[in-house]
Amino acid sequence: xxxxxxxxxxxxxxxxxxxxxxxxxxxxxxxxxxxxxxxxxxxxxxxxxxxxxxxxxxxxxxxxxxxxxxxxxxxxxxxxxxxxxxxxxxxxxxxxxxxxxxxxxxxxxxxxxxxxxxxxxxxxxxxxxxxxxxxxxxxxxxxxxxxxxxxxxxxxxxxxxxxxxxxxxxxxxxxxxxxxxxxxxxxxxxxxxxxxxxxxxxxxxxxxxxxxxxxxxxxxxxxxxxxxxxxxxxxxxxxxxxxxxxxxxxxxxxxxxxxxxxxxxxxxxxxxxxxxxxxxxxxxxxxxxxxxxxxxxxxxxxxxxxxxxxxxxxxxxxxxxxxxxxxx
Numbered sequence: 326x327x328x329x330x331x332x333x334x335x336x337x338x339x340x341x342x343x344x345x346x347x348x349x350x351x352x353x354x355x356x357x358x359x360x361x362x363x364x365x366x367x368x369x370x371x372x373x374x375x376x377x378x379x380x381x382x383x384x385x386x387x388x389x390x391x392x393x394x395x396x397x398x399x400x401x402x403x404x405x406x407x408x409x410x411x412x413x414x415x416x417x418x419x420x421x422x423x424x425x426x427x428x429x430x431x432x433x434x435x436x437x438x439x440x441x442x443x444x445x446x447x448x449x450x451x452x453x454x455x456x457x458x459x460x461x462x463x464x465x466x467x468x469x470x471x472x473x474x475x476x477x478x479x480x481x482x483x484x485x486x487x488x489x490x491x492x493x494x495x496x497x498x499x500x501x502x503x504x505x506x507x508x509x510x511x512x513x514x515x516x517x518x519x520x521x522x523x524x525x526x527x528x529x530x531x532x533x534x535x536x537x538x539x540x541x542x543x544x545x546x547x548x549x550x551x552x553x554x555x556x557x558x559x560x561x562x563x564x565x566x567x568x569x570x571x572x573x574x575x576x577x578x579x580x581x582x583x584x585x586x587x588x589x590x591x592x593x594x595x596x597x598x599x600x601x602x603x604x605x606x607x608x609x610x611x612x613x614x615x616x617x618x619x620x621x622x623x624x625x626x627x628x629x630x631x632x633x634x635x636x637x638x639x640x641x642x643x644x645x646x647x648x649x650x651x652x653x
Contacts, residue, residue: 337374341367345376348388355386374398440553440560442545449552450477453534453542457484460536461491465568467498467533472506482512485521495521498530498568498575501595502613504583514580524575527599527612538565596623600640 337345344367348355357379360368368386371377375394377386443452457464473481488495497516503509503525513523532549534542541564545551555561599609610620624636633639 337367337370337376341370344368345371345388348377348386353388354383357381357384357386360386440555440557442551442553444551446550449542449550452552452554454484456534456536456540456542457488460539461488461493462537463535464488464493464495465497465533465535465565465572466495467530467568467571469500469530469532471500471502471509473499473503473509473512475508478508478512482515482519485516485519489520496572497521497523498571499523499525500613501525501527501576502615504578504595505613505615507584510580510583513578514584517580522577523580524572524577526571526575527595528571528574529612530571533564533568535561535564535568538562541565596620597627600624600627600636603640606636 344364355368355377368377372379372386375397376389376391378389379385380387443449485495495516499509499513503513516523532544539556539558539561541555541561542552543555543564545553555564595613596609599612604612606620606624607617609615610617613620624639628634628639631639631642633642
């Protein structure tokens with residue numbers, strides 16, 4: 326058996342190890358003719374790894390010192406490791422022509438410092454995929470706009486699965502109104518099950534994607550059809566700080582419960598919190614992406630629930646105080 330084959334052989338299992346001990350107790354030799362069908366697999370394992378050597382002239386298997394076997398296997402692995410390291414060192418050179426072609430491709434000439442603009446949703450999605458491949462430790466996204474585009478959710482979920490499988494972590498912030506869109510809720514529930522948390526933020530925020538705290542992608546047009554890739558370290562650090570503040574302010578969501586149909590309490594809860602902050606019906610509708618009529622319906626049911634005659638009373642009661650009480 327060659328050393329290369331020996332280094333690839335699996336280590337003996339518990340049965341093979343026990344057979345090795347038995348052979349040692351019986352003098353270190355096992356007659357080939359006496360190998361039972363039950364022990365044949367263990368003998369093959371011990372032979373493959375080099376712990377038993379057949380002596381056909383004597384008709385026996387002889388045990389081999391495990392220390393010597395271990396040294397031979399270790400030496401073989403070290404040699405193989407050195408060969409692999411040498412091959413790995415050659416890889417960049419072997420694909421150098423492709424790397425140069427990639428760097429020289431249209432739109433990639435300004436990769437250092439400042440920001441460069443990318444136009445077109447297809448190009449933006451392509452760039453996001455590239456960034457996720459190049460920066461695979463952390464990916465953060467602030468995604469305003471409520472419901473997510475249904476056509477891209479399947480691809481997004483597969484992207485999330487691959488990113489997490491490589492050992493990366495992902496965090497996402499949605500608008501509170503995302504809770505009201507069933508496909509978005511289903512996607513968020515599936516994403517959370519994979520280990521990618523998604524929170525919602527009632528306050529207004531801007532769109533941003535950050536990778537490994539090193540690069541960021543921000544909108545460069547109001548309709549999001551153009552984006553700017555930011556690689557300046559100070560600017561990215563500022564965006565990281567903004568995202569972290571928003572993440573702390575955002576609220577965790579039981580997306581699985583929402584996917585199971587528990588949407589009404591979540592909407593009530595959001596509207597109630599905003600009322601308790603003193604926001605008007607119109608402002609709440611804008612924050613949550615709902616019509617004023619829908620918000621009015623929820624407020625009407627909340628007033629019945631809290632037995633409040635006015636919005637002022639309702640907001641006061643939802644802050645935990647009774648109308649007429651003062652701080653003194």
